[in-house]
Amino acid sequence: MNFDEFSIEAICDAGKKFGTPFYFYDLDILKRNIGKLKTAASGFKIRYAVKTNPNPFILRWLKDHVDSLDVSSSGEINHASKNGWLGEDMEFTGPAKKNSDLKLALDLNVKSIVIEDLGEAVALNKLAEDRGLVARVLIRIAPSLAEENFGVRLAGRPTQFGIDQDKLPEVFAELRQLSNIRVAGFHIYSGSQCLNDESIATHFGNMWSIFKQAIHDWGAPIDELVFGAGMGIPYHDGDNALKLDHLPEVAESIIEDVRSISDEIDCHIEVGRFLIGTAGLFVTEVVRVKESKNSNIAICDGGMNNNLGACGHLGGISHRHYSMLNVTGQSGEKEKYRVVGPLCTAIDTLAHRVMLPKVSEGDLIAVGCSGSYGPTASPLFFIAHDLPREVVFTESEGRESKFEDATWIKHSF
Known part of the structure; x- marks a missing residue:
């Protein structure tokens, strides 16, 4: 962790003015982090995970600096709405969405409802049918193989998050029978707290390979892909800080491949701690x-x-x-x-x-x-x-x- 980016004088002044304990957020550092990611992943849109830091001031500030939000509960949907974000700028994730949560997402026109299992899709289809709507959804994929150098790995093991990669063909067959949902794309978030630049680049390449196969197997047009970044931060003395120097080449290649399939597909990076941490x-x-x-x-x-x-x-x-x-x-x-x-x-x-x-x-x-x-x-x-x-x-x-x-x-x- 590099403390040199912070103003020591400002920290001391804040202590005198506001008392302790306190959290000190430097918006200039946050802005630089966002700029670093935009430069490294040109062509991708940035989606901020509200769970990372839902402070209202920061959420309002982010409206001018990121493209959309990832929300994981009705509470986060309402919180984001109260702080200037529209439903059309939100993606709704989470493994335990109740009918009341899904109803709220439909009522507020949340852009992307991320389906974590087939049962959730069936429930949403019924709710949308009752409202005379077609719900726009993303299918979260749980990759079969875990990747190296991630502090937390969700792939390759039993998980509440997403549909197992090897079950996608059979799940797709069931989803095609649901007339009140539209599969608009796919989502992967399979690991976090990676501090290895080469592994981050490999991770993006692997996600794209899985997405390409899913697009082929689904066989219908899509317009959204969400790449869970997994980018870590140097919490501990001696930890490496990501430079993202291997990402630009991979990101450019992915965007070129996506454009060869369709100009209508938006690619998003879902990220939180790398920006604000x-x-x-x-x-x-x-x-x-x-x-x-x-x-x-x-x-x-x-x-x-x-x-x-x-x-x-x-x-x-x-x-x-x-x-x-x-x-x-x-x-x-x-x-x-x-x-x-x-x-x-x-x-x-x-x-x-x-x-x-x-x-x-x-x-x-x-x-x-x-x-x-x-x-x-x-x-x-x-x-x-x-x-x-x-x-x-x-x-x-x-x-x-x-x-x-x-x-x-x-x-x-």
Whole structure:
């Protein structure tokens, strides 16, 4: 994680102005990440996964910077609608869509309803028939083979996501009998948190091979393909940061092949953490420092309740701490610290062993790669500590630095 992209002065000023703990989102970094992906995958449209970070301020800002949204619940559909997005700019995914969810998607004219299994298609067909509609759907494909170098791999194993690749011909036969759905295309999201540039390029090539076969087997015109990016971010010290230097050639080749089939097919990249993850920090204040059993323990006012992932509870076999910075004290010889949050549980640990310049009471600790899966993916109300503020910051060329209080989640106690 590269902290050099962030303004240390701005982080400190935000701490003074808004108090701790808080999330700090730098919109200029987010914009650069979007630009990097657009350059590497020219010809593709960008679809942002709302689950990654649904902050209303960010969703509204993204309207001018990405093409569409991936939503995964009725709640996310309504949330996106309230923040300026139309149904025609949404794709609805998720393995447990109830009839009420499907009805909402139809009523709000959600562009793409992603079918995860045949039973869902049958249910949607009946609901559309009752409304005198033809529902536009994408078929999610679960690839038969898993790929290497992905932190989370969904392919090649039993999964609630999508239709097994080897079952597509028989499922297609059933889908052709459903007159109130129209298969508009295909969707793959088979892995995430890949930090290998060659593997990302290979992944896109493999998805296109599967899509080509599906297009052939379906035998009717389509107009949408969704490539689940799987692009990871460098959470931990020493992790590689993707350059996407192998992607442009593959992306160009895919677009050429797609155009040879039809000029009407739009290709989308579904992505979340690669865009917003490195643009966000979680900042917490050290309440006190103590020594126990020859270990230095920094006790902070924010922890697992605010940032579950940073405490190692969003996947992973063992807890590797996210990259951290002592914002207040950056000089001096480093010492080893255990960094913990305010909760009455031992699992509220941001780092078991992290090397930081001397930590003192009142210091601000910044946790990197915290722009994705932050507050809404954490047990915010456990033990009823103060909720984190959310702050957006921009320092674009020719403009003065600007803070915005983007806090939107309120305490219920």
